[in-house]
Amino acid sequence: MTSAIRIRDLKKTYSDGFEALKGIDLTVEDGDFFALLGPNGAGKSTTIGILCSLVNKTSGSVNIFDTDIDIDFAKAKSYLGIVPQEVNFSVFEKPWQIVQQQAGYYGLEGSVAAERTELYLRKLGLWEKRDSISRTLSGGQKRRLMIARALIHQPRVLILDEPTAGVDIEIRRTMWDFLKQINEQGTTIVLTTHYLEEAENMCRNIAIIDHGSVVHDSSMRALLRGLKTETYVLDVECEAVALAPELHWRNRDACSIEIDVPKGEALNDTFSRLKQQGIKVTSMRNKSNRLEQLFLGLVDDNTSSSSEITGETDK
Amino acid sequence: MSFNKPLNWIALKTLTTKEVVRFTRIWQQTILPPVITTTLYFIIFGNLIGPRIGKMGGFDYMDFIVPGLILMAVITNSYANVASSFFSAKFQSSIEELLVTPTANITILLGYIAGGVARGIMVGVVVTLVSLFFSKLQIYNLTVLVSIIILTSTLFALGGFTNALFAKKFDDISIVPTFILTPFTYLGGVFYSIKLLPDVWQTVSHLNPVLYMINAFRYGFLGVSDISLWTSYTIIIGFIIALFLINLRLISTGYGLRS
Ligand SMILES: Nc1ncnc2c1ncn2[C@@H]1O[C@H](COP(=O)(O)OP(=O)(O)OP(=O)(O)O)[C@@H](O)[C@H]1O
Ligand SMILES: [Mg+2]
Numbered sequence: 166m167t168s169a170i171r172i173r174d175l176k177k178t179y180s181d182g183f184e185a186l187k188g189i190d191l192t193v194e195d196g197d198f199f200a201l202l203g204p205n206g207a208g209k210s211t212t213i214g215i216l217c218s219l220v221n222k223t224s225g226s227v228n229i230f231d232t233d234i235d236i237d238f239a240k241a242k243s244y245l246g247i248v249p250q251e252v253n254f255s256v257f258e259k260p261w262q263i264v265q266q267q268a269g270y271y272g273l274e275g276s277v278a279a280e281r282t283e284l285y286l287r288k289l290g291l292w293e294k295r296d297s298i299s300r301t302l303s304g305g306q307k308r309r310l311m312i313a314r315a316l317i318h319q320p321r322v323l324i325l326d327e328p329t330a331g332v333d334i335e336i337r338r339t340m341w342d343f344l345k346q347i348n349e350q351g352t353t354i355v356l357t358t359h360y361l362e363e364a365e366n367m368c369r370n371i372a373i374i375d376h377g378s379v380v381h382d383s384s385m386r387a388l389l390r391g392l393k394t395e396t397y398v399l400d401v402e403c404e405a406v407a408l409a410p411e412l413h414w415r416n417r418d419a420c421s422i423e424i425d426v427p428k429g430e431a432l433n434d435t436f437s438r439l440k441q442q443g444i445k446v447t448s449m450r451n452k453s454n455r456l457e458q459l460f461l462g463l464v465d466d467n468t469s470s471s472s473e474i475t476g477e478t479d480k
Numbered sequence: 481m482s483f484n485k486p487l488n489w490i491a492l493k494t495l496t497t498k499e500v501v502r503f504t505r506i507w508q509q510t511i512l513p514p515v516i517t518t519t520l521y522f523i524i525f526g527n528l529i530g531p532r533i534g535k536m537g538g539f540d541y542m543d544f545i546v547p548g549l550i551l552m553a554v555i556t557n558s559y560a561n562v563a564s565s566f567f568s569a570k571f572q573s574s575i576e577e578l579l580v581t582p583t584a585n586i587t588i589l590l591g592y593i594a595g596g597v598a599r600g601i602m603v604g605v606v607v608t609l610v611s612l613f614f615s616k617l618q619i620y621n622l623t624v625l626v627s628i629i630i631l632t633s634t635l636f637a638l639g640g641f642t643n644a645l646f647a648k649k650f651d652d653i654s655i656v657p658t659f660i661l662t663p664f665t666y667l668g669g670v671f672y673s674i675k676l677l678p679d680v681w682q683t684v685s686h687l688n689p690v691l692y693m694i695n696a697f698r699y700g701f702l703g704v705s706d707i708s709l710w711t712s713y714t715i716i717i718g719f720i721i722a723l724f725l726i727n728l729r730l731i732s733t734g735y736g737l738r739s
Contacts, residue, residue: 269494
């Protein structure tokens with residue numbers, strides 16, 4: 166079976182001499198749900214740009230299904246739907262125009278183009294807005310418009326560059342469900358994100374790039390298995406608490422603490438020790454930063470952007 | 481690289497329609513201004529000053545300048561349409577939505593050119609209609625008129641495309657019109673027959689490609705020209721081929737479009 170995307174030794178040096186990709190290898194299988202992670206400036210958008218011809222590669226090879234982009238880029242591009250990181254439609258046009266024109270660029274016209282335009286504008290909740298000038302759409306609506314536009318030719322692979330940046334949690338959830346659904350129907354999905362929760366919840370495979378190199382590439386499960394500790398957040402009765410040091414605890418605020426529990430250790434031990442100290446736990450939750458810990462271990466510690474990536478996700 | 485004919489044909493139609501819709505939507509900025517400017521020319525040069533000038537090239541001054549004024553509007557508008565539409569597509573990044581599709585480079589070029597030609601012709605027709613109020617235009621050779629208007633607007637649409645490819649900011653798309661297009665058209669024999677000029681300046685005028693277009697176009701109305709018709713056609717078509725190839729080459733290398 167041919168892979169959906171096969172990237173080998175891909176390098177990109179921009180005209181100013183900056184080496185954005187230093188020879189990356191990536192394979193995305195047909196039907197996969199694939200996460201591409203990495204701090205700001207890692208080279209994610211550059212990689213996507215090369216796949217869709219917006220960036221000229223310096224060297225290396227890219228195959229989309231059976232097609233090498235050096236041999237038949239037009240055919241390779243016909244397999245892809247691209248949702249870019251930044252808004253890139255004409256803000257003076259209306260959503261239906263934008264989507265229907267895109268159909269035309271893929272060779273669809275007339276009633277097929279019109280029906281698909283309606284179908285995807287409805288699916289993305291934009292049908293009511295079809296006649297508004299796109300400039301007046303909200304950030305989340307603009308993003309959904311770009312998803313509708315990317316799906317118009319029913320691509321085999323949908324690539325989304327930070328689709329949920331700046332999108333509220335409710336819409337993010339609906340977007341996740343939507344993406345899961347089209348993935349189940351057979352569309353291969355590749356997404357970049359800074360919300361690690363998103364990658365953890367949705368993606369089967371994950372690659373992490375940093376400074377233009379792949380630093381990790383495996384299944385999500387294998388990656389998480391590598392974790393040595395779990396972190397829990399405990400709400401406690403609001404009293405100054407002093408815990409035994411061996412508990413690896415941190416005060417979050419006066420009424421809650423964080424505890425790292427080594428993997429495999431029963432929670433009972435932790436609780437009995439808390440009890441010994443007279444601390445009353447009122448509630449507890451898992452801090453879903455498991456991927457974040459790993460991530461930070463994998464990418465350079467001095468990456469200036471790590472704070473953005475470790476923004477808490479347990480809210 | 482495979483060239484999918486049906487796909488590219490539909491893409492071309494789509495892009496051309498988009499371009500036509502764009503300039504008709506903003507007709508107050510695209511169609512109306514040239515009509516006002518040309519009407520002023522007709523009034524001032526034709527009606528007020530013209531009778532004092534007398535005959536030019538054997539015709540009433542008004543009748544002499546009308547063809548040049550129409551073509552001047554065609555030139556400016558076909559150029560401006562592509563330069564501003566294509567540049568703003570670059571500027572807004574909306575050109576990316578086209579670049580990521582299988583649409584071929586030549587189709588993209590042709591679509592923008594078609595939009596420029598459509599605007600050139602539309603403005604040309606409207607200005608011609610207006611001119612009927614001021615002069616008793618007669619058509620000497622319709623084939624020449626139609627072919628010259630199409631070729632000229634194609635040529636300047638191509639020029640607008642090149643300009644937009646090189647442009648980095650909005651100012652860059654007004655430099656060429658101001659410093660090249662305007663002087664070339666004004667000195668291209670819109671308002672006078674070059675036979676009035678001293679020999680040296682007649683020779684220099686022959687280096688101006690716009691001269692050939694205006695004279696050929698004037699021939700279509702009046703049946704007179706300072707230049708042989710075939711020279712005009714050769715030169716215009718030569719420029720079109722050259723600019724077309726340059727543009728195509730630039731897009732395929734990704735100049736100004738792909739990083
Ligand atoms: N056109 C360009 N010219 C020069 N350098 C560029 C260009 N585009 C991107 N870069 C540089 O290449 C590096 C990778 O950029 P890229 O956009 O691929 O990062 P990214 O992983 O998508 O980051 P983010 O998460 O912030 O979107 C960055 O250092 C960036 O400054
Ligand atoms: Mg990016």
